[in-house]
Amino acid sequence: MSHLGKVYLVGAGPGDPGLLSLRGQQCLQRADIVYYDGLANPLLLKHTTGRCERTSRQMSDEGKQVPQDEINLRLIQSAREGKTVVRLKGGDPFVFGRGSEEATALREAGIEYEIVPGITAAVAAAEYAGISVTHRNYASAVAFITGHEDPTKPDSFLDYENLAQFSGTLVFYMGLRRISQITTSLINHGLSPETPACIISHGTLGSQRTVSGTVETLAAQAKDQKISAPSLIMIGHCVTLRDELKWFENRPLFGQSIAITRPLDQAYETADLAIEYGATPVLLPTIEIQPPDFWVEVDEAIEQIEHQDWLIFTSRNGVTHFLNRFFELGYDLRRLGHVKFAVIGTATAEALRQFHLNADLMPETYRAEELAAALSDSIQGQNVLWCGADRGREVLQNELAPLSAEFRKLTVYRNVDVLDWSQEAIAQLTSGAIDWLPLSSPSIARGAARLLPDSAKPLLGNKTKIVAISPVTAQAAEEAGLPVNLVADTHTWPGIFDAIVNDGSR
Numbered sequence: 401m402s403h404l405g406k407v408y409l410v411g412a413g414p415g416d417p418g419l420l421s422l423r424g425q426q427c428l429q430r431a432d433i434v435y436y437d438g439l440a441n442p443l444l445l446k447h448t449t450g451r452c453e454r455t456s457r458q459m460s461d462e463g464k465q466v467p468q469d470e471i472n473l474r475l476i477q478s479a480r481e482g483k484t485v486v487r488l489k490g491g492d493p494f495v496f497g498r499g500s501e502e503a504t505a506l507r508e509a510g511i512e513y514e515i516v517p518g519i520t521a522a523v524a525a526a527e528y529a530g531i532s533v534t535h536r537n538y539a540s541a542v543a544f545i546t547g548h549e550d551p552t553k554p555d556s557f558l559d560y561e562n563l564a565q566f567s568g569t570l571v572f573y574m575g576l577r578r579i580s581q582i583t584t585s586l587i588n589h590g591l592s593p594e595t596p597a598c599i600i601s602h603g604t605l606g607s608q609r610t611v612s613g614t615v616e617t618l619a620a621q622a623k624d625q626k627i628s629a630p631s632l633i634m635i636g637h638c639v640t641l642r643d644e645l646k647w648f649e650n651r652p653l654f655g656q657s658i659a660i661t662r663p664l665d666q667a668y669e670t671a672d673l674a675i676e677y678g679a680t681p682v683l684l685p686t687i688e689i690q691p692p693d694f695w696v697e698v699d700e701a702i703e704q705i706e707h708q709d710w711l712i713f714t715s716r717n718g719v720t721h722f723l724n725r726f727f728e729l730g731y732d733l734r735r736l737g738h739v740k741f742a743v744i745g746t747a748t749a750e751a752l753r754q755f756h757l758n759a760d761l762m763p764e765t766y767r768a769e770e771l772a773a774a775l776s777d778s779i780q781g782q783n784v785l786w787c788g789a790d791r792g793r794e795v796l797q798n799e800l801a802p803l804s805a806e807f808r809k810l811t812v813y814r815n816v817d818v819l820d821w822s823q824e825a826i827a828q829l830t831s832g833a834i835d836w837l838p839l840s841s842p843s844i845a846r847g848a849a850r851l852l853p854d855s856a857k858p859l860l861g862n863k864t865k866i867v868a869i870s871p872v873t874a875q876a877a878e879e880a881g882l883p884v885n886l887v888a889d890t891h892t893w894p895g896i897f898d899a900i901v902n903d904g905s906r
Contacts, residue, residue: 411518547575832863
């Protein structure tokens with residue numbers, strides 16, 4: 401008998417990827433395959449190396465949906481193949497998530513499973529909107545209610561007469577399409593039309609929108625404000641707490657969407673930073689970072705490291721690829737005791753510190769020209785090894801080679817071009833659906849220009865604005881036909897976000 405796998409039904413939380421539980425993260429890290437639904441934030445997939453498939457039960461704009469029975473079969477079949485399976489579900493698996501149906505199917509098939517609770521949307525979205533669903537002065541109970549029942553049922557399970565008399569907070573999931581019917585039914589059964597109410601759309605995300613009113617006015621307000629799903633309807637006096645307790649909307653970049661153009665292995669960290677600022681990150685890498693085709697030259701340089709006086713790193717990638725290879729060859733830090741390190745900025749210096757090494761030299765301005773000037777007096781007659789990418793500006797080589805006894809450029813990683821962006825992504829950039837397109841290096845600027853059709857480039861800079869990390873990157877962007885709106889004063893990703901925050905045209 402073949403070994404059966406196990407299925408984890410994991411609650412992904414309501415949207416903010418930071419709300420995933422530690423247990424959920426552990427399950428993703430061990431997964432061979434992840435089936436994630438349409439409400440699970442794709443940024444959570446950074447925690448897994450398994451194969452990922454999107455299984456949306458709701459009709460999408462592309463008209464694609466996966467029936468629940470088929471999802472059940474996929475879970476069972478993958479487990480029968482001996483795989484560790486994660487079913488990643490928005491919110492909590494057992495709160496209007498049909499997780500219990502999936503658990504039943506697994507039990508009947510003899511498949512081992514585990515339920516990993518998630519933060520349900522009603523609690524999280526309310527709190528991100530500044531609403532306490534219970535309060536000693538307003539509500540000592542809360543009711544979670546589906547606004548979208550099984551269409552095959554002959555009658556509704558909802559008892560509007562009792563709901564209208566409920567003394568706590570009413571929370572309707574998936575009720576946007578039936579909001580008029582819900583509010584009218586409550587009023588007709590005795591609920592005061594003046595009862596405070598609100599609707600929260602895209603809760604816990606940078607695109608969150610909250611419309612407050614009364615039971616009588618809410619349906620019209622939702623239509624007028626063009627509120628979209630997923631959303632929650634909240635009814636009760638606790639809603640009034642929002643005026644004094646709202647906090648999420650106060651983040652400096654709340655409501656802004658920002659493209660993250662870095663390679664994927666670095667983009668997730670920057671996406672987390674965007675979320676901290678209150679923005680919605682959109683992953684649009686222009687290049688991929690890959691190891692050299694061959695390690696022979698790097699290995700030879702490492703084996704002869706005792707002949708080097710300086711190691712120069714101009715990116716985090718240079719640090720991580722060189723030192724990871726250094727340790728893979730069996731060496732330790734004692735072999736670097738005689739070497740001095742030069743870096744081009746704080747992010748590179750921090751990458752060095754992750755290996756318990758400190759930079760000996762870092763210029764005040766994070767440009768290759770400034771690094772060359774700072775090194776010019778220190779490397780006279782010494783051996784210098786610059787660990788970098790297979791392509792890029794040759795300022796260091798041109799400026800420092802004549803001064804050193806030996807200057808070598810060592811390729812420790814490759815920049816590989818992303819082949820294309822989706823038509824949807826290009827449409828978002830040209831229509832202003834994405835507010836900002838940051839460019840964090842000349843190669844990324846040229847990559848973005850390459851991925852955009854010529855007809856789209858003049859449309860940028862107006863609705864979707866471009867911010868460059870430095871004057872050098874801005875120059876590269878302009879030369880490639882991309883109009884730059886802002887240049888960061890501090891040449892780091894936090895500097896990019898601060899430039900956007902301080903931009904008076906937002």
